[in-house]
Amino acid sequence: MDSIPPFSRRTFLKGLSLAPLTKLPAEVLHERRHAPLPAGEEEILQLQVDGQEWKGKVEARTTLLDLLRNRIGNTGPKEVCDLGACGACTVLLNGRTVNACMTLALACQGATVVTVRGIGSPRYPHPLQEAFVEDDALQCGFCTPGMILSAFALLERNANPTRREIQEALAGNLCRCGTYTRIFEAVERAAAELRRRRNK
Amino acid sequence: MSSPNNLEKKDEVFPTSPPSEQVSIRAGFPGLSRMIETSRRNPNDAPPWSLDTKFRIVGTEVPRLDGLAKATGVAVYPSDFRPPKLLFAAILRSPIPKGKVAEIDISKAETAKGVLAVAVATNKGRQVRYVGQEIVAVAAETRALAEDALAKIKVVFDADEAFDADPIQKAKAKLPEVDALPASLAEAGANGKEEAVLRMAFETQVQMHHPLEPHGVTAWFKPDGSLEVWASTQGTFMMQRSMAQAFRLPPSRVHVMTPVMGGGFGSKLQAGIEARLCAELAMEAGRPVHLFVDRRGQALAMGNRPSSLHWIRAKANRQGKILDWEAESYGFPGFAGSGRVAYPTFYRGVRRPRHRDLRGNTGAARAFRAPGHPQGFFAAESMIDELACRIGMDPLEFRIKNVDPIHAMQLKMGAKAFGWKQRFNPKPGRSPEPGGPLRGAGLACTRWGGMGGARARVLCRIHQDGTVEVRNGAQDIGTGTRTVLAVVTAETLGVDIKRIRAHIGDTRDPAGPSSGGSTTTPTLAPAIRHAAWLAGKELLDRIAEQKRLPRKSLSLKGGKILKDQKAFLSFEEACRLIGPEPIEAMGQRYRNWRGFAGGVAGCQFAEVEVDPETGIVQVKRILAVQDCGTVIDKKTTESQVIGAIIQGLSYALFEERLLDAKLGRVLGTDLEHYRIAGSMEMPEIIPILNKGCNGHNNTGAAGIGEPPTIPTSAAIANAVRNAIGARVHQLPLTPDRVLAVIDRIHGGKQ
Numbered sequence: 001m002d003s004i005p006p007f008s009r010r011t012f013l014k015g016l017s018l019a020p021l022t023k024l025p026a027e028v029l030h031e032r033r034h035a036p037l038p039a040g041e042e043e044i045l046q047l048q049v050d051g052q053e054w055k056g057k058v059e060a061r062t063t064l065l066d067l068l069r070n071r072i073g074n075t076g077p078k079e080v081c082d083l084g085a086c087g088a089c090t091v092l093l094n095g096r097t098v099n100a101c102m103t104l105a106l107a108c109q110g111a112t113v114v115t116v117r118g119i120g121s122p123r124y125p126h127p128l129q130e131a132f133v134e135d136d137a138l139q140c141g142f143c144t145p146g147m148i149l150s151a152f153a154l155l156e157r158n159a160n161p162t163r164r165e166i167q168e169a170l171a172g173n174l175c176r177c178g179t180y181t182r183i184f185e186a187v188e189r190a191a192a193e194l195r196r197r198r199n200k
Numbered sequence: 201m202s203s204p205n206n207l208e209k210k211d212e213v214f215p216t217s218p219p220s221e222q223v224s225i226r227a228g229f230p231g232l233s234r235m236i237e238t239s240r241r242n243p244n245d246a247p248p249w250s251l252d253t254k255f256r257i258v259g260t261e262v263p264r265l266d267g268l269a270k271a272t273g274v275a276v277y278p279s280d281f282r283p284p285k286l287l288f289a290a291i292l293r294s295p296i297p298k299g300k301v302a303e304i305d306i307s308k309a310e311t312a313k314g315v316l317a318v319a320v321a322t323n324k325g326r327q328v329r330y331v332g333q334e335i336v337a338v339a340a341e342t343r344a345l346a347e348d349a350l351a352k353i354k355v356v357f358d359a360d361e362a363f364d365a366d367p368i369q370k371a372k373a374k375l376p377e378v379d380a381l382p383a384s385l386a387e388a389g390a391n392g393k394e395e396a397v398l399r400m401a402f403e404t405q406v407q408m409h410h411p412l413e414p415h416g417v418t419a420w421f422k423p424d425g426s427l428e429v430w431a432s433t434q435g436t437f438m439m440q441r442s443m444a445q446a447f448r449l450p451p452s453r454v455h456v457m458t459p460v461m462g463g464g465f466g467s468k469l470q471a472g473i474e475a476r477l478c479a480e481l482a483m484e485a486g487r488p489v490h491l492f493v494d495r496r497g498q499a500l501a502m503g504n505r506p507s508s509l510h511w512i513r514a515k516a517n518r519q520g521k522i523l524d525w526e527a528e529s530y531g532f533p534g535f536a537g538s539g540r541v542a543y544p545t546f547y548r549g550v551r552r553p554r555h556r557d558l559r560g561n562t563g564a565a566r567a568f569r570a571p572g573h574p575q576g577f578f579a580a581e582s583m584i585d586e587l588a589c590r591i592g593m594d595p596l597e598f599r600i601k602n603v604d605p606i607h608a609m610q611l612k613m614g615a616k617a618f619g620w621k622q623r624f625n626p627k628p629g630r631s632p633e634p635g636g637p638l639r640g641a642g643l644a645c646t647r648w649g650g651m652g653g654a655r656a657r658v659l660c661r662i663h664q665d666g667t668v669e670v671r672n673g674a675q676d677i678g679t680g681t682r683t684v685l686a687v688v689t690a691e692t693l694g695v696d697i698k699r700i701r702a703h704i705g706d707t708r709d710p711a712g713p714s715s716g717g718s719t720t721t722p723t724l725a726p727a728i729r730h731a732a733w734l735a736g737k738e739l740l741d742r743i744a745e746q747k748r749l750p751r752k753s754l755s756l757k758g759g760k761i762l763k764d765q766k767a768f769l770s771f772e773e774a775c776r777l778i779g780p781e782p783i784e785a786m787g788q789r790y791r792n793w794r795g796f797a798g799g800v801a802g803c804q805f806a807e808v809e810v811d812p813e814t815g816i817v818q819v820k821r822i823l824a825v826q827d828c829g830t831v832i833d834k835k836t837t838e839s840q841v842i843g844a845i846i847q848g849l850s851y852a853l854f855e856e857r858l859l860d861a862k863l864g865r866v867l868g869t870d871l872e873h874y875r876i877a878g879s880m881e882m883p884e885i886i887p888i889l890n891k892g893c894n895g896h897n898n899t900g901a902a903g904i905g906e907p908p909t910i911p912t913s914a915a916i917a918n919a920v921r922n923a924i925g926a927r928v929h930q931l932p933l934t935p936d937r938v939l940a941v942i943d944r945i946h947g948g949k950q
């Protein structure tokens with residue numbers, strides 16, 4: 001279960017015609033990569049999102065991000081770059097963080113997807129969500145869901161991370177408002193709180 | 201002159217009559233204040249807060265009210281909003297920098313699968329002025345289908361080869377002569393002269409805004425013909441006005457919603473063409489349309505901070521006096537917008553540059569967090585620093601000699617907290633360990649307006665159940681507007697903040713300002729206070745009436761009703777008496793008084809480490825002393841200062857729009873090739889809020905979003921100068937530029 005999807009949107013694109021493009025200027029490369037994927041067959045997809053089963057017909061080119069935001073109506077993951085460069089669309093796929101914009105929906109057949117809405121709610125927030133508010137680790141808040149899920153995955157594998165480890169875990173998440181230093185503090189606070197709960 | 205002694209107590213007591221004709225308050229900073237006459241012009245205003253006011257909630261750490269909604273993913277941003285039957289739009293952009301649309305054929309797109317509407321932005325015969333200009337927009341059932349349809353549109357351009365995408369080269373040729381760059385460490389440190397006369401040039405890059413939430417709106421026409429817009433905007437009322445004009449509707453028939461939004465930094469202060477195209481598509485399709493610009497469109501067409509070029513000639517004497525200052529500057533705002541720059545003219549002897557904008561065939565500049573300031577301050581603060589270096593004076597001392605008393609106070613305060621004496625490298629260009637990192641410290645000052653003052657109204661309702669509702673239709677761009685509404689109301693009424701329900705981002709509510717120029721808080725806070733003040737007074741009126749008591753015997757203090765100065769009713773008990781109709785009061789924003797000082801001042805100190813082998817600059821620590829007026833909420837205020845510093849650091853070291861001038865094309869239109877500072881590059885950041893009360897309005901609040909981003913790049917550049925022993929004249933301070941200077945002055949070896 002705990003594995004990266006067999007193929008992502010990037011490998012899919014590569015399969016099409018990307019290989020010979022690597023020497024072109026960035027702009028041209030970008031345009032080609034961004035050209036719409038060809039429409040394809042639809043297939044039935046079944047998966048679990050934040051504990052809820054979802055089943056429906058999905059086109060081959062639909063990304064997990066597109067599915068979550070536009071078909072399922074989940075406001076957790078955000079669309080910022082749609083190209084795997086910012087981490088705002090981060091979700092947990094079978095327990096591992098992925099950029100939902102670079103993951104094809106059909107590669108998630110039978111998978112378990114958790115978004116920021118799945119780890120806590122305003123009523124029962126996760127300690128990370130509480131710590132982000134307490135330390136004011138967000139301004140506009142658009143990067144926040146992705147930041148929280150990257151931090152969540154870090155704390156799952158490392159209950160007591162160093163500052164450096166936190167920085168590394170968040171290296172794929174961009175914040176334009178500049179909240180990083182407060183995010184580090186919030187993650188440390190949440191880690192301490194989670195350890196306290198575990199030891200109780 | 202009556203003394204407002206009711207303000208000196210911790211809990212505010214409502215007087216039984218309007219405040220006296222004339223009130224004077226103490227304004228300024230602890231240790232640097234004076235009395236200011238305030239209320240002649242507006243006897244109905246709430247009594248002003250002063251430097252002596254003891255607050256209950258104001259200035260404490262109140263968590264941002266919408267923080268939890270954002271952190272749990274339930275907050276609905278305009279780009280998250282999905283009304284039923286929503287269509288998605290995509291935009292076709294010009295691939296050429298200059299020319300005309302010769303032919304345009306949209307017929308195949310109109311009949312493409314899933315397409316419901318097509319809108320032409322640049323018609324046949326119309327001018328194209330940059331790569332990325334909007335040509336056609338399509339709305340379809342999904343965005344993929346809209347993008348498919350774009351590929352079916354045929355456009356023939358009549359390209360004009362005589363374009364200039366990068367006029368900076370033209371300007372460089374016109375620049376007066378500059379001094380030869382120092383060829384050795386000894387030469388760079390040349391000091392001990394009676395006078396230093398320098399002629400130097402400086403250059404800054406184009407910076408892109410890249411707010412994480414893209415520009416755009418979701419719009420639809422209701423059956424009655426009125427227009428609904430969910431907009432990611434910095435100005436809900438500006439959006440309402442623009443859309444009303446574009447569609448010839450009375451503003452009352454355009455409703456704009458921005459409950460939360462994902463950043464703008466100045467680039468969302470206008471209703472761009474994307475908003476109008478979206479509503480056009482919605483009108484044609486008869487359904488809601490979602491049009492949010494993709495990242496490439498953001499990079500090409502949604503604004504930028506223009507690049508600049510400076511030439512400065514300055515002279516200073518051994519005593520640290522600036523004797524002469526002459527400057528020329530150029531800005532390169534693209535095909536439109538302003539490239540003007542601002543210099544720190546609060547230094548005695550520093551004068552504004554003669555400025556010219558040169559237009560070129562790239563996307564237009566837009567306001568970007570303190571427009572013109574980081575550019576101009578980088579150049580001027582670098583020059584000031586270099587003058588100090590050349591006459592052999594500590595740059596801190598040199599600055600203290602040349603600034604106003606507020607900056608001088610802040611410089612001393614900051615230097616002490618930062619440990620300037622220990623950090624400033626007395627031997628620039630030398631490392632304690634051979635081959636080891638070069639260390640240095642630098643500083644720079646800032647000043648910005650941010651006093652607010654647009655007309656604004658705020659509605660305050662006290663309900664029978666004891667909750668208080670406060671409303672203004674302006675938006676929150678991430679600064680914490682909603683929290684400001686709640687804190688000021690709770691403080692004024694003396695009640696727990698949990699009672700307050702704050703509503704923003706809806707044009708059906710009273711008008712508020714656009715979030716530009718750091719004006720949202722200083723514009724709204726006085727109106728919030730006024731509204732809560734009036735509502736509190738009416739509460740007392742109603743109780744007096746109900747209980748048949750003389751109105752004069754009642755007062756409101758610490759959220760409790762007093763009768764003849766003794767506890768009488770709790771706030772809840774009092775509210776139960778008001779009857780089913782809530783108390784409703786409209787507060788207004790009076791004009792500013794002459795406060796303590798015009799604008800907010802600040803300074804920043806940076807500590808860097810430069811690797812002499814690679815030229816990589818690592819910022820270790822930044823300390824900011826920032827005047828914020830009355831701090832309404834400590835946490836969110838500090839966050840703004842930290843965010844401004846991080847954006848300044850990113851500008852200083854990484855961000856740069858690269859251009860292929862021959863093709864007129866922007867390179868790196870995604871977030872992978874346009875580098876923005878990330879978690880790995882974060883220094884320790886210490887924001888020191890230089891609390892004061894500016895005396896411009898009844899709260900003494902000031903705006904803080906922009907001022908702390910102004911000096912960061914200059915402080916870092918000056919620290920690099922102190923570390924390596926010579927100056928890098930161009931931003932960003934990339935490894936190659938730093939290494940070139942190191943190689944030059946060290947003769948290739950360190």
Ligand code: FES
Nearest residue numbers: 082084086087101
């Ligand atoms: S939107 Fe997926 S990484 Fe940026």
Ligand code: FES
Nearest residue numbers: 139141175176177
């Ligand atoms: S809080 Fe705005 S992008 Fe991170």
